[in-house]
Amino acid sequence: MNIKTSKLIESSGFYAFAAIDKKVQELKATGREVIDFGVGDPKAPTPDFVIDALCTGVRARASYGYPSYVGDISFREVAAKYMQETFGVEVDSETEVTVSIGSKESVFHFPRAFVDSGDIVICPTPGYPPYKKGTEYAGGVPYFVPLTEENDFLMDYESIPEEIAQKAKIIWTCYPNSPTGKLAPREWIEGLVAWAQKYEIIIAADEGCYHEIYFGEKPISILEIAKEGVVVFYSLSKTFNMTGYRVGFLAGDKRIIAAFRKIKTQIDSGCPTFVQDGASAALGNKSFPEKVRKEYKTKREILLSALASVGLPPCQSEGTFYLWQKAPEGFSGKDLAMKLIELGIVVTPGEWISDKAFDGKNPGENFVRFALVATLEEVKAAALKIEAELEF
Numbered sequence: 038m039n040i041k042t043s044k045l046i047e048s049s050g051f052y053a054f055a056a057i058d059k060k061v062q063e064l065k066a067t068g069r070e071v072i073d074f075g076v077g078d079p080k081a082p083t084p085d086f087v088i089d090a091l092c093t094g095v096r097a098r099a100s101y102g103y104p105s106y107v108g109d110i111s112f113r114e115v116a117a118k119y120m121q122e123t124f125g126v127e128v129d130s131e132t133e134v135t136v137s138i139g140s141k142e143s144v145f146h147f148p149r150a151f152v153d154s155g156d157i158v159i160c161p162t163p164g165y166p167p168y169k170k171g172t173e174y175a176g177g178v179p180y181f182v183p184l185t186e187e188n189d190f191l192m193d194y195e196s197i198p199e200e201i202a203q204k205a206k207i208i209w210t211c212y213p214n215s216p217t218g219k220l221a222p223r224e225w226i227e228g229l230v231a232w233a234q235k236y237e238i239i240i241a242a243d244e245g246c247y248h249e250i251y252f253g254e255k256p257i258s259i260l261e262i263a264k265e266g267v268v269v270f271y272s273l274s275k276t277f278n279m280t281g282y283r284v285g286f287l288a289g290d291k292r293i294i295a296a297f298r299k300i301k302t303q304i305d306s307g308c309p310t311f312v313q314d315g316a317s318a319a320l321g322n323k324s325f326p327e328k329v330r331k332e333y334k335t336k337r338e339i340l341l342s343a344l345a346s347v348g349l350p351p352c353q354s355e356g357t358f359y360l361w362q363k364a365p366e367g368f369s370g371k372d373l374a375m376k377l378i379e380l381g382i383v384v385t386p387g388e389w390i391s392d393k394a395f396d397g398k399n400p401g402e403n404f405v406r407f408a409l410v411a412t413l414e415e416v417k418a419a420a421l422k423i424e425a426e427l428e429f
């Protein structure tokens with residue numbers, strides 16, 4: 038029998054981070070020692086206080102059945118309190134907060150609630166791949182706005198042509214930014230809000246993956262500036278080493294939350310309540326993020342110093358656990374990634390997580406992304422290898 042897959046699947050290409058995982062496994066299978074800065078998946082363990090809360094929840098909720106579609110009220114209240122304590126932002130746990138099965142899922146499915154066939158969704162490039170794929174699977178058309186050194190890695194929304202803005206339903210933003218490490222200044226966010234409100238474009242701000250990881254000024258939330266027409270995505274994955282738990286939340290304009298909740302009832306049956314119990318314990322803990330922040334700061338400094346010592350262009354990262362390293366003059370990001378692989382160091386070539394922007398250029402072409410998720414010892418070992426062996 039002939040099994041014929043859909044045109045959608047055939048046109049889907051590869052998922053960058055699955056390809057990197059595969060590369061790491063292939064290298065390991067040859068007996069090579071690999072230091073993996075590829076996928077942004079922390080190697081450090083989930084903290085005990087989260088595991089304890091999850092275990093307690095599993096027993097306490099043994100006969101609870103399916104979880105709530107929108108999240109247990111106890112979790113939504115903790116999430117609302119977290120937004121209040123972290124940013125001074127008030128959100129109503131009943132109507133303005135809803136649980137997710139992690140941000141990948143919610144980012145991917147979000148456009149389905151607002152996009153009709155042919156509608157435009159504005160996405161940053163480089164950017165998290167589900168902005169694009171979620172748009173396409175919903176029948177929408179992504180319009181890519183480049184993040185470049187020239188625009189200081191801030192989306193130049195003013196450069197978006199009038200006819201595109203008129204047709205756009207959603208603009209995705211991601212600050213603290215993956216992969217560039219850029220934080221968005223308050224004035225930029227204020228300008229974005231005014232621009233998007235003028236065209237009635239929903240701002241989908243994927244701001245809550247890396248907001249606890251910063252090295253200078255603390256990032257702000259876009260909800261400090263506006264709630265109308267705005268939704269934010271938060272994930273427990275990175276700050277609390279909980280990528281395996283699959284939990285996060287959305288907060289913002291209650292009309293957006295209501296529409297998202299509606300499609301979610303068709304898609305899945307909610308996030309396990311005991312996982313939300315673990316997540317509530319995490320969000321209630323103020324000291325763990327501080328510890329995590331310090332650890333990434335240390336790793337960042339070690340690696341930045343090694344990269345600079347071999348003459349690579351200076352790399353700025355104000356937050357997140359990524360370094361967006363430019364290749365030297367005359368070399369592409371892929372060239373740099375290949376040289377690093379020869380040393381057993383795996384990174385993501387920038388072009389794998391970038392699309393051609395409206396100007397026809399791929400802004401990731403000359404970059405690689407380091408995810409600082411390897412252990413401190415591995416980071417030190419990588420730094421030594423780079424200092425001793427990376428040559429151009």
Ligand SMILES: Cc1ncc(COP(=O)(O)O)c(C=O)c1O
Binds near residue numbers: 077141144246273285
């Ligand atoms: C920018 C960004 N958004 C969202 C996610 C998804 O995180 P999760 O699905 O683990 O919550 C990631 C993960 O790497 C990310 O880098």
